Amino acid sequence: MTIDLEILICSIFIFLSTNLFWLGSTTGTNLEKKNAAAYFSIFTLIVSSLLFSFSAILGQNGFLAVSSYPILYFFPGLILLILIPFGWFVVIVWFFGFLKKKGIFLFLFYILSFCQLVAITILLAYNPAKTWNISLFEYWKFVPFSFKSAYLIYIFSCIFLSLLCLFLFKISDNSLSELGRQKAVPFLKLIGFSLFGVVLLVSVLFIGDEFGIIENLILKAEKEPKYFYGFVICIQSLICVSILVLGWALTSYEILTGRILPKISLKQEWKNSVYASLALSALYFLFAKLGYPRAEIPIIFSYSFFLSRFFTIRKNKEVSSKQNKVLKKILSSGSVKLSFGYLCKDVLEATKAALVFQGKIPYISDTNIYYPENTPSETFDFSKIDPSPENPKIQYLDKDRFSGFVIRVKIESVLSEDAYLILGQKENGGLFAEEEIEIAKITGTWLVHSLFLEETGNILEELQRKKIQEQRLSDQKTRQILHDEILPEIHSLILEISNDKSGSLNSQHANSLTELHKRISSLLREMSDTGLEISRLGLTSMLQKLGDSEAKNSDLIWEIDPNVNSQIENYPPEVQEVLYYAFRESLRNAVKYSGDVQSQITIRIQYESGLSIQIRNGIGKELTSIRSSGQGLKIHSALLKIFQGSLTLEFPSAKEAVIRIFLPSPKI
Numbered sequence: 001m002t003i004d005l006e007i008l009i010c011s012i013f014i015f016l017s018t019n020l021f022w023l024g025s026t027t028g029t030n031l032e033k034k035n036a037a038a039y040f041s042i043f044t045l046i047v048s049s050l051l052f053s054f055s056a057i058l059g060q061n062g063f064l065a066v067s068s069y070p071i072l073y074f075f076p077g078l079i080l081l082i083l084i085p086f087g088w089f090v091v092i093v094w095f096f097g098f099l100k101k102k103g104i105f106l107f108l109f110y111i112l113s114f115c116q117l118v119a120i121t122i123l124l125a126y127n128p129a130k131t132w133n134i135s136l137f138e139y140w141k142f143v144p145f146s147f148k149s150a151y152l153i154y155i156f157s158c159i160f161l162s163l164l165c166l167f168l169f170k171i172s173d174n175s176l177s178e179l180g181r182q183k184a185v186p187f188l189k190l191i192g193f194s195l196f197g198v199v200l201l202v203s204v205l206f207i208g209d210e211f212g213i214i215e216n217l218i219l220k221a222e223k224e225p226k227y228f229y230g231f232v233i234c235i236q237s238l239i240c241v242s243i244l245v246l247g248w249a250l251t252s253y254e255i256l257t258g259r260i261l262p263k264i265s266l267k268q269e270w271k272n273s274v275y276a277s278l279a280l281s282a283l284y285f286l287f288a289k290l291g292y293p294r295a296e297i298p299i300i301f302s303y304s305f306f307l308s309r310f311f312t313i314r315k316n317k318e319v320s321s322k323q324n325k326v327l328k329k330i331l332s333s334g335s336v337k338l339s340f341g342y343l344c345k346d347v348l349e350a351t352k353a354a355l356v357f358q359g360k361i362p363y364i365s366d367t368n369i370y371y372p373e374n375t376p377s378e379t380f381d382f383s384k385i386d387p388s389p390e391n392p393k394i395q396y397l398d399k400d401r402f403s404g405f406v407i408r409v410k411i412e413s414v415l416s417e418d419a420y421l422i423l424g425q426k427e428n429g430g431l432f433a434e435e436e437i438e439i440a441k442i443t444g445t446w447l448v449h450s451l452f453l454e455e456t457g458n459i460l461e462e463l464q465r466k467k468i469q470e471q472r473l474s475d476q477k478t479r480q481i482l483h484d485e486i487l488p489e490i491h492s493l494i495l496e497i498s499n500d501k502s503g504s505l506n507s508q509h510a511n512s513l514t515e516l517h518k519r520i521s522s523l524l525r526e527m528s529d530t531g532l533e534i535s536r537l538g539l540t541s542m543l544q545k546l547g548d549s550e551a552k553n554s555d556l557i558w559e560i561d562p563n564v565n566s567q568i569e570n571y572p573p574e575v576q577e578v579l580y581y582a583f584r585e586s587l588r589n590a591v592k593y594s595g596d597v598q599s600q601i602t603i604r605i606q607y608e609s610g611l612s613i614q615i616r617n618g619i620g621k622e623l624t625s626i627r628s629s630g631q632g633l634k635i636h637s638a639l640l641k642i643f644q645g646s647l648t649l650e651f652p653s654a655k656e657a658v659i660r661i662f663l664p665s666p667k668i
Contacts, residue, residue, distance in 0.1 A: 013056035037094035044087025352424035
């Protein structure tokens with residue numbers, strides 16, 4: 001019976017050790033917030049695992065054999081028993097941010113840290129038996145009641161403060177991280193109460209005899225250990241509950257890694273760890289019953305497996321991080337050719353490559369892209385090359401026949417079925433991996449779409465330019481016809497009718513023609529040619545005239561760079577006209593949202609690598625109503641974008657708005 005209990009205790013220690021090591025290695029692998037508290041949490045999990053491993057390896061020899069070992073063997077374990085409760089306290093206050101939010105917990109953190117140093121110092125310096133070669137059993141007899149009580153008060157404080165922290169926690173906002181902490185609280189409370197139960201059992205075991213609660217089971221264990229073993233199994237059971245719940249909290253809410261969103265794979269991995277730990281514990285129990293107690297074998301096996309897994313995952317994370325950086329460069333380069341170069345150099349590591357379209361895609365002018373860019377363009381006949389039987393979208397090429405190209409990959413594209421990525425040899429002489437080909441296909445599809453959008457955008461910009469120019473020409477032609485042809489004819493007709501003395505024409509007709517002449521003349525005056533006015537007066541003067549008409553009730557402050565006028569002349573007339581209307585809409589917007597305040601409106605015009613206009617005004621209305629408006633500004637912003645310009649609306653404060661208009665230097 002006693003032997004069976006010893007084997008069961010060692011089996012449970014193996015189960016605890018394996019799962020704790022999984023928690024520690026997993027936390028280290030997925031760690032997001034790399035700070036001292038996070039590393040200390042990992043350290044606590046690892047040393048707890050080592051403590052249980054040490055207990056399993058020693059415990060397999062039996063209580064009597066272990067209790068006769070010199071006390072020096074157990075000093076590392078005793079120090080860990082001091083550190084582990086403090087580690088749980090650190091995990092809780094760090095996860096909930098109490099070390100920063102509440103100064104009292106930071107003060108308690110320093111107090112408990114000091115208590116640890118004092119306890120470890122006493123443990124190492126105090127030698128009641130005057131020798132370190134006495135057995136563990138004999139050493140326990142010399143441990144004073146005060147030291148036992150102090151240790152129990154210390155671990156009780158760590159667990160109690162952790163529970164207090166859990167009950168004090170309240171979410172500060174509805175962010176995902178705060179909601180995740182709130183959902184993790186019930187799990188952590190269950191762990192806290194389980195550990196509180198461990199503290200009570202340890203207290204009864206340590207000082208129950210002094211208070212007359214129970215006999216000293218540790219001293220009694222030398223002759224009748226089954227009661228002591230029962231206490232140990234109860235303590236182990238509570239620790240098992242704590243570790244299983246901790247694993248669930250980690251995989252569900254990432255309470256130790258600092259991430260906002262957990263990984264879906266961790267739940268299955270945690271289940272596998274629990275099943276593997278149960279299997280190792282059961283195998284140890286079986287072999288120990290057969291007379292082969294070797295706890296170190298399953299422990300070494302589990303540690304080796306989790307360590308190899310840890311380094312493998314870390315390496316994969318580093319590779320994934322590097323690939324993500326490269327993909328970010330590809331997506332944010334702003335140029336299809338640059339993106340293609342990043343793909344070939346940093347992802348595929350190809351010596352040469354080409355993106356070729358055998359079927360012409362509409363609107364795209366330059367259909368072939370090469371890496372490096374100085375690679376001469378060539379035309380190859382691929383019709384006689386058979387596709388790979390494993391993957392029909394891949395063709396392997398003879399590098400001698402195809403100028404160093406070794407593989408052709410068909411790219412999936414909704415725009416064309418004839419887009420191909422042709423790759424030369426890898427720089428290191430190796431073969432392309434399957435994952436690299438998949439990345440190349442997906443990125444190639446994106447490049448095809450980007451090329452199509454880029455060319456389409458260029459064409460639309462050119463069409464918009466032509467539309468603006470044609471509109472100006474049409475307006476000029478209309479004015480010319482009205483002024484030079486129609487009006488003179490009407491005027492001549494009026495004179496003839498007025499001079500006709502025969503009276504054959506009614507005077508009413510003459511009055512109608514006169515009225516028509518007045519209306520057309522008035523229409524011409526109202527249809528003033530903005531472009532002509534700008535070229536005659538200058539853009540700056542026209543903008544100031546706008547200020548007099550559009551903001552006559554506002555206090556305008558003009559700050560104009562003297563060099564602006566000479567630089568504006570370099571812009572084409574259609575660009576100046578677009579800028580004029582954008583300024584008018586911006587000024588109207590500033591006047592409108594100044595409200596009843598009618599505050600000062602500052603207009604600054606300067607030239608620094610381009611023409612810059614800034615309109616700053618106070619806000620007399622609610623900021624939300626302003627942010628939701630501004631459709632006219634969006635339209636003029638789009639028009640300015642045609643000429644590589646921009647129009648932005650910013651709010652430096654709740655009482656101020658700034659509109660910035662910028663046009664780069666014209667290409668002369």
